[in-house]
Amino acid sequence: MGRPTLTRIVRDLPALVPFVGPEAQERARGRPFVLRLGANENVFGPSPKAIGAMIEAAPQNWMYSDPENHDLREAIAAHHRVPADCVVVGEGIDGLLGLAVKVAADPGTVVVTSDGAYPTFNFHVAAQGARLVKVPYCDDREDLDALLDAARRREARVLYVSNPDNPMGSWWPAADLERLIAALPDGVLLLLDEAYCDTAPPDAVPAIDISNPQVLRLRTFSKAYGLAGARIGYAVGSPDLICQFDKVRNHYGINRVGQIGALAAMQDQPYLVEVVRHIVNARERIADIARSSGLVPLPSGANFVTIDCGADGAFAKAVLDALLERDVFARKPGVAPLDRCIRVSCGRDEDLGIFGRILPEALDAARNRVASA
Structure with missing residues (x-):
């Protein structure tokens, strides 16, 4: 049996993906995340007018x-x-x-x-x-x-x-x-x-x-x-x-x-204005949560906040792992010196309330892990 001839460019590329999605992580873990704060999604959702239009359009798909x-x-x-x-x-x-x-x-x-x-x-x-x-x-x-x-x-x-x-x-x-x-x-x-x-x-x-x-x-x-x-x-x-x-x-x-x-x-631009207001408020709350745990939130113009964990990439990875173990999906930059941080997407009040309770636990676990390594 023969084989196809692949292009040199594709043949020489490494078999990598830029992100491991939360769904793949949930399958590997065998349980869902409680908080999905890692993909910079907008948990406040689309305009109700957009939802209505899509529902109406679905039968004509x-x-x-x-x-x-x-x-x-x-x-x-x-x-x-x-x-x-x-x-x-x-x-x-x-x-x-x-x-x-x-x-x-x-x-x-x-x-x-x-x-x-x-x-x-x-x-x-x-x-x-x-x-x-x-x-x-x-x-x-x-x-x-x-x-x-x-x-x-x-x-x-x-x-x-x-x-x-x-x-x-x-x-x-x-x-x-x-x-x-x-x-x-x-x-x-x-x-x-x-x-x-x-x-x-x-x-x-x-x-x-x-x-x-x-x-x-x-x-x-x-x-x-x-x-x-x-x-x-x-x-x-x-x-x-x-x-x-x-x-x-x-x-x-x-x-x-x-x-x-x-x-x-x-x-529906009025709805967009309302959502942006929610995002700005969520950024402020994430920053407050970070500061209350002794971390440094970086100024953000996006729908997430990057948090400086105050050490190196290994410690930030330990914090991220501890969050994942506690069912919080978050991410971190992958290149030094940016990798000293974790990145948390904006969430609803109830989401951030849970995050605020879990972050101190994750930090303690990360410090213990690094100290014992």
Whole structure:
């Protein structure tokens, strides 16, 4: 029996996944988590209008989605005051990142990112056969000057920046990003991942400029809009850039119910304002819980708070393991020095009440474990 010939790029890739999902962990543990605070999901949920629209649409799920995403694109365009041909819809930001790398980076060319930033992006770069150049964080923020310098020196095709960023929740003011954009060398595409822009301070989000073909703004319905399971994201850019996505995107990749739900969510901005208020309050409460246990919460513009555990990555891992043992699903950064922290998603009052009781126990268990190691 013969074997298929795989591409060299895929054959040489390690068999890794960027995240082990909570469902896989629950299967391995043999029991569910009590708290699901690790995936930066919005536990406050989507707009009731979005839920109603999706319920109404469910019986018609025998139909494919509109491959042009016409109504959703029109609504997104109206919201951002841009033409509809400046918007592309995709399977979450993840799917659009993969397409953007395919559009802009030939195999062997350089893509610049931050060391410790969103790891799924790195997988898209690897699958394209491009070369990833990583720049260290500086003071728990992506180092814009160093990123720009690396893009220049290495003649990069793509520069990836997230604002606010994951996993630290830190952000740069819009003025700093605008300076970065103005200084981009010719030939570079800036992927500005704004998954958390709806929960960020207003001065962290630059105005959208569709006249600049070197900038692609990536947004999602997974975070503040509460539709992570629907897998709907979008990108805004110049028409000449956006039209390239029609050459490579999966035209029927969007599920119809999610498409309809995202449209209803976009049209219910008052609900979004209410949810963001809940998220801001939850960030403050997580910070209070951390401080009451002697830990340091980092400022966050996202729907999570990163907590400095005050030691090294080994101790933070012990804290995370102790939380998991107590049925709290959380995560932590994977790259030093960021890995001294754990990351906790925003939750409801009742969720954070439980977290506040469990965290001191987990810290005691972690200290005992490290001391006996």
